[in-house]
Amino acid sequence: MNSVKQPLHLFEGFGVELEYMIVQRDSLQVLPITDKLIYEEVGEYLSDVEFGDIAWSNELVLHVIELKTQEPAKSILGLQGKFQEHVQKINGMLEKHNAMLLPTGAHPLMNPERDTKLWPHEHNAVYEAYDRIFGCQGHGWSNLQSTHLNLPFANDAEFAKLHAAIRVLLPIIPAISASSPILDGKVSGLLDTRLEVYRHNQDKIPAIAGKIVPEAVFSKKEYEEQILQKIYKDISPYDPDEILQEEFLNSRGAIARFVRDAIEIRVIDIQESPVADIAVLQAIVTVLQALVAERWVPMEVLKTWDENEMAAILLEVIQKGQEAIITNHEYVRLFGYDCSGSCSAGELWQHLVQELLVLDDEPEVAHALNIIVSRGNLSSRILEAIGKNPSEEKIREIYRQLAVCLQEGGVFIPDEPC
Template sequence: MTRKLHLFEGFGVEMEYMIVHKDTLHVLPITDKLIYDAVGAYLSDVEFGDIAWSNELVLHVVELKTQGPVQSLAHLEEAFQRHVQQINQMLAKYDAMLLPTGAHPLMNPYTDTSLWPHEHNAVYEAYNKIFDCRGHGWANLQSTHLNLPFFDDAEFGKLHAAIRVLLPIIPALSASSPVLDGKITGLADTRLEVYRNNQEKIKSIAGQVIPEAVFTKADYEEQILQKMYKDIALYDPEGTLQEEFLNSRGAIARFERNTIEIRILDIQENPVADIAIVQAIVAALKALMSEKWVRLEVLKKWHEDQLASIFLEVIKNGQNASILDTDFLALFGYTANESTTALKLWQHILKETIDTEVTPGTAQALHHILTHGNLSHRILKALGEEPSEERINQVYQQLAKCLQEGIMFIPDTLC
């Protein structure tokens, strides 16, 4: 049995990428072929030492993840980058490549969606039967997940309290999905907008994405998990989905492995940017949990309705979102008696916390994001106001190059 870890003794990171044609960017449902080429079987998970590859719901997405918890985030981006390049090399024979960002800008999910047909596909078929997975909220959303351990109820309560108040502002750093169906959507984080509505049929599954104010396993079971299981039972008579993974909040408790999984990060243009944002989140959580700015009891008092209103503003406006609630700003030691933007709040948070977390590579990536804007902001700058499909293709080809080479996206480098 794996030893239970205490707070911040381990980290699990997962990154999802779409497989597309290298010239047209058309979605290619060949994740099974990729895995078969690697190991000679259609498996759901294949391990390669420090990093594993796995399938997702749809056949055009591959997930890279740490093989179990790692002790440190330092230089973790280097391992992910190696695997990105290995996969791209393997995909070359299909004229294919990996595409970053939280959503494909041109995909038609109603014609381009194929579900994973192999191992464990009963779960995917159950989802498809209930919700019809041919939609952006199911088939076109690529994210980075961060798993953080807790040892017992006391640690769970602290971690959940800190994560809940941080969730609303995370998309200010991580938004990377401003385009859908070939059009600028007007939202910084379109992936999260479709994500939060994709299970509207059974509202208790995602709630308001910001989790409810529950801080013990017993309360979580009663107020979140059991309600969810009860509500889906009518649609899932075999009980296929009566598991913790059904929970679609922005951070979900996985008591089976004593972790909380943060799920709201759009994937970035390369692993160093993803790990930089993960390190920023960890630094902020450590400060919140150490009561650097306010007591934990103050964090626990925040209702999900209050936090969700801030979250929706950040989904829409990203780094430029106005945060008007000075009580919320005070949670992070931001004492100005006026509103500020989400970006300025992050600049304040990281100025007081980040030095202990980053390595030179991720520090440079984080500086790039804080100085030049999150990826969604930079994509919009590169596209212009009413981009053609040709222009969109050009910009996202450059993003794929950034992924392959491990470099940051700079809109001014596009002609």
């Protein structure tokens, strides 16, 4: 008798995806050789290459490679070592190309008009359709490396709880995850520039990304009727062959993947090394667990929050990160924090980390999270190191240091070695 795979319940499994750029070691020029890298490893141009717990896969563009958990992991903690092994393996393979992996959510010097080359092999029909409809020669398509977190649900009731919790937490996630303060060789003025270009890359069809914070829908039927069917209807004049009319077309900051009974969180910039990513993810998961368990407010209260109210908070956090002031006291109280005056996103995260996070068995993760909360997100630390009007050479110098952090598995602190 064939065994049927039992669905995973809330927080019984974790899917993690990390995206990195391939660049020249010296100039940091992007190198479109992901297909070559995969071919050199397995002798075929495949979209996915499995190595036990971790797999490699391609993305839309040829200069990005994704590392991901092959199956949902039982715990996020401990994954940093597995991802770090593959970072070092890939960097070793890239040496003969005078290339390396580069972290952070956006390449600071990339010219997407000149440098973008789409994946030409397996599944490229999807990428060609995106390019035909939206034009993928822009930062919003070819220069936005993220960390995705997939969280399972076993039924509609669990989906409702998880979606309610994720929607509420989403606006403040970039406060700890922003890592993209520079674009086109200039300080952008935003802490999370990747998320800003992401939210505009499909403006042609506004239903696709919505307000980034998803609508208040709490069942599969509602989600399909109010979100997915509207997206499919709006894109149909541009997509007569229905190539893109799948769940992946939805570009909200968290998307329901009913094909695998999970919600995928997409607002997280990639960090400087896997240990920093795991620190961010563990913080997110721990807060979500508390929200689902109704630690501070009943679930029915979480469900009442309107996406437009929360989108306004998100936009402030995209711009200012941990310095963003949250004036909505009712929102802050959802997390058990009662600040008498205005409260910053950073103060809220300090409260959450102090109240919830116990990482005694993972000192490296604890150290990374402490740096993020006390010294600022990676964007803030990059800006501290780089100055207000950096030269291209200064930008290269700091981003080479970030590449060293990635190779070494360290945390970036200005004026200190990884």
